[in-house]
Amino acid sequence: MDIVFAALSDATRRGMLARLCQGPASIGELGAPYEISKPAVSKHVRVLERAGLLERRRDGRIHRCRMNPQPMQDAGAWIEQTQRFWEDSLGALARYLEDTTPTAADSADDRDPEQHPPNHPTENER
Amino acid sequence: MDIVFAALSDATRRGMLARLCQGPASIGELGAPYEISKPAVSKHVRVLERAGLLERRRDGRIHRCRMNPQPMQDAGAWIEQTQRFWEDSLGALARYLEDTTPTAADSADDRDPEQHPPNHPTENER
DNA sequence: CTGATGGTTAACCATATGGTGAACTATAAG
DNA sequence: CTTATAGTTCACCATATGGTTAACCATCAG
Structure with missing residues (x-):
């Protein structure tokens, strides 16, 4: 849970997730909108992956990534539950x-x- | 937004928020369930405060804290929106x-x- | 085989985070 | 005035994060 929220706490990563909502993408495609180096992109992707938000599938030399919404759903559930409890x-x-x-x-x-x-x-x- | 998710990325802080759902509490009350030093508690509270999730009101020598659910709602909205978009x-x-x-x-x-x-x-x- | 392309790893830097103990401020209580 | 209580600030430590450059691995195209 910690790592999920931590993964979501970076705008670049959230942007990557938004991108992944539109369908699978390669690492390069994920990093294209941001002016950061390739290792930086690689790190962001790994953070998302370790949080379980992204799943990777090597296909030749490109890594095809797709989103796994489950952990985000869990995080959302915690928020909703907390808010409901507050109300x-x-x-x-x-x-x-x-x-x-x-x-x-x-x-x-x-x-x-x-x-x-x-x-x-x-x-x-x- | 970053800071909100970052604030939520720590179990201690999430616990404090859960505690605050039951009504306002002092700093000491917030930190009581955890075996950490007072400065640590103070830091956690400040993180929550800077994320806008907690509002502080000095009353004599005790700081009475209450939860502000707004930022959490925003974070939840982002998650829901993203998930809806994915679907x-x-x-x-x-x-x-x-x-x-x-x-x-x-x-x-x-x-x-x-x-x-x-x-x-x-x-x-x- | 050679080269270009997609990604990763390694070493490094600056800054943030979570924790500590010690010392301090300020209010409450005796 | 004196002491206890609630919190903060300070200095410090270990580790993580986001970023870099340079070098490397692997695959696809000539």
Whole structure:
């Protein structure tokens, strides 16, 4: 999971993924839009590959790459889950209290001594 | 955008965000579940803050932090958009051809010389 | 065989990251 | 005033990242 988000944290790599959405491409094609050296392209591709976002298939001397959306889906799922959890939980209530009375959180907790960890993501390490 | 994904690329930070989903917390509370030093916690919080995912409000000597889901939503939007784009585009077709005939991509392009960049994400730098 | 092309590897550089311990600031409590 | 608590800043370390150039491997074309 870490490596997926890390791979997505670079604009060049995100651009390469966007390119791969349109169909498979060679390493050269992937790097063409960017004014960086070939080793740099090679490194970016390997980062994507190690994150499982890109799959490589040597065909003669060219490496044909295609996208594997699965890890990105996982990352997206984490985000969605987290956001959903933020919205409900004691969400609107807690935020209302917190925005209104300064010490609301503590006084509110008096009514519910439970640490309320109902079903939060809490590190879905896979 | 880079910094948001980078901030999400660390399990500790993701855990802190999950914690923040349950309501605001102090720096100490955020770092409590992890066996790391206080400066380390401080750094993680600052990373989240610079990514816009966390907002800080000094209240006496404690820093009360709350989550701001906006940047995460943007990141999620990029992922969803990319995935949606992967699914349609010349998606299923291209993948079918690519999985069947080795040189399918080139021969298929004969019918559509356009570089077909219809509406892909292509770096939604903001 | 020779050469051009597609990629990788190796060595290197600058900067960032995640961590530490020690010292410091500032507020709260005695 | 004194002490404890919450956090930060500082100096440092190890490792990773993004980039370079130069040299190399492998394949396709003459």
